[in-house]
Amino acid sequence: MESASQGRLKAEVPAVTATAATTHIALKPRTATMEALEDITYGSIAGVVGKYIEYPFDTVKVRLQSQPDHLPLRYTGPLDCFRQSLRADGFLGLYRGISAPLFGAAVETSSLFFFERIGREAIYASGFHPRDSGLTLPQLWFTGAFSGAFTSFLLTPVELVKCKIQVPESEAAGARAAARLRPIPVVKDIFRHHGLVGFWHGQVGTLIRESGGCAAWFGSKETATKLLRDWNEKRSLARKPSTPAELARMRTDPLPLWQQALAGATAGMSYNFLFFPADTIKSRMQTTPLGQSTKGQSFGNEARALWRQAGLGGFYRGCGVTVLRSAPSSAFIFMVYDGLKKYFPMQ
Template sequence: MEPSPVAAPALALPGKTALTEAVTDVFYGSVAGVVGKYIEYPFDTVKVRLQSQPDHLPLRYKGPLDCFRQSIQSDGVLSLYRGISAPLVGAAAETSSLFLFESLGREALFSAGLCPRDRPLSVPELWLTGAFAGAFTSFVLTPIELVKCKIQVPSPAEGRPPAPMRPLPVVRDIFRHEGLRGFWHGQLGTLIRETGGGAAWFGAKETVTSVFYGLKTRTAATRAERETIMSQPLPLWQQALAGASAGVSYNFLFFPADTIKSRMQTIPIGGLAVKRTFWNEGAALWRQHGLRGMYRGCGITCLRAAPSSAFIFMVYDGLKRNFPLR
């Protein structure tokens, strides 16, 4: 396959060291992640509440709109932002880790001699570096998402509505009941989701971007004119569409793994003598609700992922292009 014309350059850019590039990925990725989290968080809260409805009781929510309505009526609009402090840290960690590990994945391909440094990576190679980024990022994300899910879906006290929870008490409870290992409860689900989702996130964005550049360069009469077109950023609407396609691809393709993970992570702390495994939880969900249960909350998730990912890539690419760190 012809190399992708939109593939980003290698980790070590002219005038930059690998360390400088890594700092850039972490800093600008953190900024982009925080922006995206503020946009998507209410939708994420609804998604987790839909996913974590118990099997043995009638469904509390008829769908995303009903969940929004009930949540606002019972606790107000701010309840949809409950626990956002930890996810803001998580969003910064997630996005910066994805961009950092994706750059490290590129460097690994170059160092292993699998890809020459003098040409851009092809689109399939970018899917591979995306999977690399997702796999390593999953180990950063699982503890953060565990705390987030327990705050978003607090366990009701006997005869009383659930009390709001804060990150530090949740962290203490997890450590007291399950030790350090307990923070990675649901890791397999996160690993599956992030490895496949990371490949889809970077891969879909670069694929759509490559298509747009391919359409633009059809009119180029000379090689110099083509290179001039390739050196210019796409129009904002095309950047947004490429980023939005990344968010939808990431969430839709591996949503069942995320559903199982959310169910595992919303089990009350110390509530089960034996922790259910990823496969046991998935089998139980399939028996109760089939494929539809696996994708419960997927629509609202894709709806929030499209603008969120669009903003993340636009902010990240814009910062790197206009404010390069030296």
């Protein structure tokens, strides 16, 4: 499977070099519409696959992040949260409210790939970089930040509903019993209590997490891919001399599957670790009980309250389990997306 950056360059070349077992296949010129449709369709599928893998860990993360200031901590750590959640609701309870996140994952991942393409086109259109050559790594980090910033505005309402389902009001208030909430009633309650603007409660946290995190997500993926290609090339040259054609093919052929997984896992861990504090603050804001006034609950005020309550460690509550689940999830997202683009290109 090829990397996402390689897939985006197909429109700019008349043919694709196949492996030794296949022939050269001439491709029709790719239109911007087909490329965008691939981003939306294949990004949605990849996002859904990744969400099924990570959702139980995400539920634990949100419950750890949203523990109230005025009560003793209910969970001593991720394993304790897993145990209590399994005891209370069983394994399926960890998938509570997954319908909204599945929709959100489809929106998020397809939007990320779509807006990342728009960011690339903006760089090419500016004239700062020739269209017939690949972008530099700093430019790829920029297109990731560009993508995350725009995606955050689509994602905040979906995450708001998800967080309120994962941490029901009774649990957020410290009670043991947890009401089973559904997306549609939660949406209606948010609108009734806070109006349309209420769906973007926590937007600042999502914006920081997505713009910074997606810069790391795309940038780390491409950086790891480049390092692995350089390593493969050095190993090959150490074994035997290579012709210029062989070296060129080595730089464009898909990485071995395990290296693709490694690059994708690196991207996921970078995304989640670097901007985790912003996600913690966002989760605390978005798990405020429905009907409770959010006046004065700004990103800065919530950050100061958390600092007073728990210090620096409070901002990283649930970070370990989040980084752990992000490795396989992100690896699968990139592998599914790149695989679909390679084997099922839209003409």
